Amino acid sequence: MHTGRAPTRAVLTSELGVTRATAGAVAAELEALGLIQVDSRPGAGAGHQGRPSHRLAVDPDGPVVLAGQVHADGFRAALVGLGGRIVATVPGSMAVPADPAHVLGAVVEAGARLLRETGRRCVGAGLAVPSAVAEPEGTVALNPLHLEWPRGTHVRGAFTRALTAAGLTGDTEAFGRIGNDVNLAALAEHRHGAGRGARHLLCVATGHRGVGGALVIDGRLHTGSSGLALEVGHLTVNPDGGRLCHCGSRGCLDVETDPLAFLTTAGRVPGPEVSLLQQSRDLLRDEPGDPAVRAAVGILTDRLGQGLAGLVNILNPDRIILGGLHRDLLAADPERLAAVVAERSLWGRGGEVPIAECSLDHDSLVGAAELAWQPVLDDPLRLAGGA
The missing domain is CATH 3.30.420.40 (ATPase, nucleotide binding domain)
Incomplete structure (x- = not known):
């Protein structure tokens, strides 16, 4: 459903290779978690034959993740829901200083303000940066050529500290994930855009x-x-x-x-x-x-x-x-x-x-959100614990 490949419960049944009852139970669990909506009245689309099926859709009022992007001229913060849908976004223009904590603090502050304005539940946070990022430690491994950050800057640690200071904490797998901006743009385009x-x-x-x-x-x-x-x-x-x-x-x-x-x-x-x-x-x-x-x-x-x-x-x-x-x-x-x-x-x-x-607006931001959504996609029931 996140990538648009299961618009109905019948398709979900086929994709999962399970019975209709099992697919129905899965859909009901996801609906109870506030992630999707299930049409109460089954129907068939125009031109389709066979038994009508309940339509499935990402809940437009469901939880979001905070996505941030740092670039040579400043930053952008956004709230992104399932399906790669940008709920709200705001740009920030600033000279990016040598200490990443300053701009990352501004990214998180802007995202927190969007959360307050929208009243949405945040279940993760991801960040895109214009540099190679070493895995799994989350350091800017090479000289970030168009920023003044020192080589080996631990960006993940600075991002996590900014989130904690803003009160945005939860599942440690979902909060504070970072990646290279073009890598994340490609991931977003593959799931939701021109790369499908x-x-x-x-x-x-x-x-x-x-x-x-x-x-x-x-x-x-x-x-x-x-x-x-x-x-x-x-x-x-x-x-x-x-x-x-x-x-x-x-x-x-x-x-x-x-x-x-x-x-x-x-x-x-x-x-x-x-x-x-x-x-x-x-x-x-x-x-x-x-x-x-x-x-x-x-x-x-x-x-x-x-x-x-x-x-x-x-x-x-x-x-x-x-x-x-x-x-x-x-x-x-x-x-x-x-x-x-x-x-x-x-x-x-x-x-x-x-x-x-590339067909998505702000695809690096959407890709940063994919990082934060991935733990939920892997195990949606983690949201039942209130993360």
Whole structure:
């Protein structure tokens, strides 16, 4: 029901492989926990034959989790219900300080305010950060390139302390979970958005700064041996005269296809008033016919396609989804991007891989919520204890 695959009790019966009575008992338990609603009058949808079945739906007034996202220009907090539905959200703009406790405190304070305003029950909290995160300890394991946080910062501990200070505690598995923002965006898109149905889903995205990647295989994130896999931003796509990357190399995807690269390639001087991502999107929307803008779209599209082709050769995905500015580049010239991927892929098979735009608003936030919801999905009866 969380992923929309069981809209009726009959479908639930089939998916679980149990009797109608057992499926009915399961649905009744979930309804008693306030997680779902069961239509009291069974009915058949238009065009359907056979015995009518009770319709099932996520309870719109049910519990929520607090989801937070930190990025180079500030943060966003949200309350997210089952089904990946954002109940309420608020952005926060601030210079992210070197001590993560300050911004994480602001994230939790904003989320707590939303909880007070909505009166909703909170059953967990998750956080998305723009850095690789080591598992299971929850540290920012590599230099968080676009934040000033020290390497090895224990973000999970700081997040948990902020939640405790705000009185948001409960099931220790559900409160204080963190992950990389693009990993979480891919997880959310696989469950609720453009990645549904893919067995080997590759997600590449650029947000406010830099480029990230993620791979979902049969519904599970591939994070490597310690959580640090798919640092796709450090693929070299412009070795001759490319920009110096934070990693020490030149011409990485991270600095050749992000919003700063787009603005400078288009001959624009970035301003401080709004985020680099928003400035890039405004430029694409307001001046799509400008020769410099068209040229910048072409250059970044070619470099993005070169990077995607390398990933196709290595990972052999059955679908690629693009987020952030990359989604806008795809929309601006989808044929060009597909042609570059096909041309640079082994045997040209890359041209057969569908490339789509990420479809969820705030997918990293929804992914952070997925982390917090997972213990409840694994064992809904834990809510009966009042967590």
